Amino acid sequence: MSLIGGIRPPIAVLSVLLLTLAGITALTLGKPDNVLVPKAVLTSQQYIAEDGAVALRTSLDESISDLTNTATLFNEGRPVSADTVLDKVGDVYQKWRGTAVVEIKSGDLLAARGESVPLSAIDRSKLSAKDGLAPRMVRMDNGQTRLVILALLSWKGQPQQLLVASSSLTFPGVSLSGGRAIGVVDSTGRLLSSHGNLDAKRAQQQLKSFAGVAAKKAEQNPITAKKPGSGGYTGVSGHLTGDAAKSLRAVGGYATLAAPVAGESTVASGLGLTVVTQVDVKERASQLTRPAFGIAAAGALLLIGGLAVMLLLGTVQRPLIRLFLESRRLTRGDLARLVTVPKAGEAARVGAALERLRQQLRGAPVDADGPTPRKGLGARALLAVCAVLLLVWSAPLMLVLNRADSSVRVPNQIVRDQKSRTATVSDRVRRALNEGHADLSAVAALIGDRTSADDMRTVLERTLEDHQRYQSLYVLGADGTILAQAGHTPHHTAGKGPSSKSLEVTGEGGKKPVITATAEAPGRDGAAVVGEFRIEFLNALLSRQGMGDVRVLDAENRVIGGDSGYLAFQKAPSHLTALLGKKDAYATVQRGGTVRVAAVAPFTGGGEAKVLQWKVVSWQPASGLAIPEYSLQNRTVLAGLLGLTAAAACLGWLHIVVVRPLRELARQAETLAGGDRKTVLYPRHHDEVGAVARSLELIRQQLQGQRRGRDGGARTPAEAGRN
DSSP states (O other), X not given: OOSSOSSHHHHHHHHHHHHHHHHHHHHHTSSOOOXXXXXXXXXXXXXXXXXXXXXXXXXXXXXXXXXXHHHHHHHTSOOOOHHHHHHHHHHHOOOOSEEEEEETTTOOEEEEEESOOOGGGOOXXXXXXXTTTOOEEEEOTTXXXXXXXXEEEOOTTSOOEEEEEEEEOOOTTOOOTTTOEEEEEOTTSOEEEEEESOXXXXXXXXXXXXXXXXXXXXXXXXXXXSOTTXXXXXXXXXXXXXXXXXXXXEEEEEEEOOOSSTTOOOTGGGGOOEEEEEEEEEOOOOOOOOHHHHHHHHHHHXXXXXXXXXXXXXIIIHHHHHHHHHHHHHHTTOOSSOOOOOSBHHHHHHHHHHHHHHHHHXXXXXXXXXXXXXXXXXXXXXXXXXXXXXXXXXXXXXXXXXXXXXXXXXXXXXXXXXXXXXXXXXXXXXXXXXXXXXXXXXXHHTOOTTOOHHHHHHHHHHHHHHOTTEEEEEXXXXXXXXXXXXXXXXXXXXXXXXXXXXXEEXXXXXXXXXXXXXXXXXXXTTOEEEEEEOHHHHHHHHOOTTSOEEEEEOTTSBEEEESSOOOTTOBOOGGGXXXXXXXXXXXXXXXXXXXXXXXXXXXXXXXXXXXGOOEEEEEEEGGGSOOHHHHHXXXXXXXXXXXHHHHHHHHHHHIIIIIHHHHHHHHHHHHHHTTOOSSOOOOSSSSHHHHHHHHXXXXXXXXXHHHHHHHTTTOOHHHHHHO
């Protein structure tokens, strides 16, 4: 018999699968769900750590790039004093804690602004080496750590100078509300900087403990550190669980600084830093199910499954095996005993045909009376009955039992985290727009009345190459003439002079909004440098795992950008109406047909982007969160799906391998018993049905031999026909 064919394997596999599923059901649905901290809360801490790592990496990379590009712009112009350099740098960018200009050869300090820059950490004799100008981490006397950034100032005929800036390891825009603490850890586990709720000694110790664990986990390969196919953050990240005090449990997350594209690296991602977060959450035990439910469900499956298997054994397997034995007996010449005919169905038809063939082998005529098969359910109907039985168990689990309704409890920490993350994204968008305008201001500050169009184009092309946020850069004259341009064709209206707004949005009615930044060029009599932002750049800032749908809305609550499909300038979804009037970051649980966690965060803080009055909104269905009620629902639905899958697979297997060939066999057997001696019977499979078909073929040959004997012995059928 075939290993995968025959009547026995499908029924045996179905029995094993149902027994296994009954055990799984008893263990998973009957296990009390006493989760003190839901998995969704732990995962949310991981996402917040990733947000902090993205914000820190972006901030450091931008600081490095901005200082380097600013020095390049100064080098392409006329020589200026060290004080002028620092004044212009300070006017355009307000991000560095301290700046200084040092003459490289003599080591003299030419100018300084802000806090004292740790110049003693710079070896001027090694600046010409391969990594001589690479940023470096320096620990200050007060215990704080600074990132020191270097750039060369070089003019023909002038001594080379070194532009130095120090940046703190802060997290721009990351909300630390709700008692959260966040820190930066180096590769040794040392906490370089920390912010947030660290007043209590326990919080400080817990963050240091998390820092040591995070540093060890950061040594993993980002590819092997996560589950295959999980995607998400390109670096190493995860969540942590700490000590408990009274009813509060310390939980946290960690994430290494990683480039936005997997496999690539940036200056900041190469510093070996890891972000770690910590917050106290309230433990709450929730027993949603009792062991009796799982045991009852497993018992019902055993009862129903046993009934289905016994039905298959008694009405399909045993009759077919009996037919196999009876057909073998007839082919061996044992014709004395009557053929045992099954009660009904295709097996009864084949049995009745075998009895008539037995009589014909004994010399009876073809039209002699034989047994009449009883009417009853066929094999297909029996399979349908078994399918209905198993569906009676699976359907309630998939559709009715353990369903989470609109009263489901969403942990408060999830709501707070949704608010915090939305505020972080909002500030990230605002800072990106401010940075974009600052870049244009830096370019505009160095464009004078003597700068040629070719020189302006060179500067614009370099700026466009260094900053992927723009799709088009151009210098616009006071009369609306484009003096120089780089990138895509501008969306500028011919003859229209520079806008008086630093940032504005146009393009209503088109497929994409056009976000434009304008920075006046002081030395060009009303001319300005204009940049058009790539909408893809804005949308990429919104794409954060675990936040659901995210949208940027303008002052009229129209959609400007989003992390998924949207129509430009369409109105915000109606379920957000109650949130849109909030002036501060806010989050809530929306109940009704769909339970959602929704949040809004208007632009706050300074900068040119504030005048836009934009806001970021986010929402996600609670059913996608790993909270106990939905976890139980998902396990219940999974059990039902497994039951349905097992039934469909095994019964479908049985129908294809056994039932369909059996129906055809019944037709062929009746035809043979009715006198057809010419049709050759071929077995489809090497199983019980195939064995009966082979026996019928042997019987056909025997009957054909009997006929030849009656017609003259050795004559062929052709010769008999001629006579």
